[in-house]
Amino acid sequence: MTLLNDDACESAWRRAAVISLLTWRRAEVDDRLDDSHRYGWWGDSFPTLANDRIGSRLWQLRRRTLTADTERDAVAFAREALAWMVEDGRVTTVSVTTTRGVDWLNMVVVLSMKDGTAIDLKLDNLWQVINAV
Incomplete structure (x- = not known):
């Protein structure tokens, strides 16, 4: 068995965090949407574990004004997307x-x-990424 070196391990965790944050998670049933699309990754329709989902709901912020409430929701969506790492x-x-x-x-x-x-991951101008759609 070959172990990853520290640089490869750190790179893998950074990649996992970026995928978790920037892949679109399907909207929850009670999410307020501005159109009829619930989006999300198709693989979440067939999870190996019940309610196991990939990605974040950061995409839902794309048509909102950047306020303190929007910032609070961005933090909550990011924590939700990365919770699997702790769980x-x-x-x-x-x-x-x-x-x-x-x-x-x-x-x-x-x-x-x-x-x-x-491991620190900095996402500068995340607002531009969210609104690039």
Whole structure:
């Protein structure tokens, strides 16, 4: 068995976090939508584990005004998308913080690993990514 070196391991966790944050999770039944599309990854229709889903609902913010409430929802959606890492015992904690301006939103995710190290992931101008649709 070949073990990944630290750089490859960190790269894999960064990639997993980006996929979890920027893949569109299907909208929940009670989500307020501005059209009839619930979107989401087709694979979530056939989960191996009940209610196992990939991605985040950050896409739902794309037509909203960037306010404190929108920023709060972005943090909640990001935490929801990354919760599997803690639930599966892969990391000990996930921290999500944001800063915003009039037309920009930055997000910093910190994954606290079991060995005591931390992986920081910075998503600069996440608002532009969300609204690029």
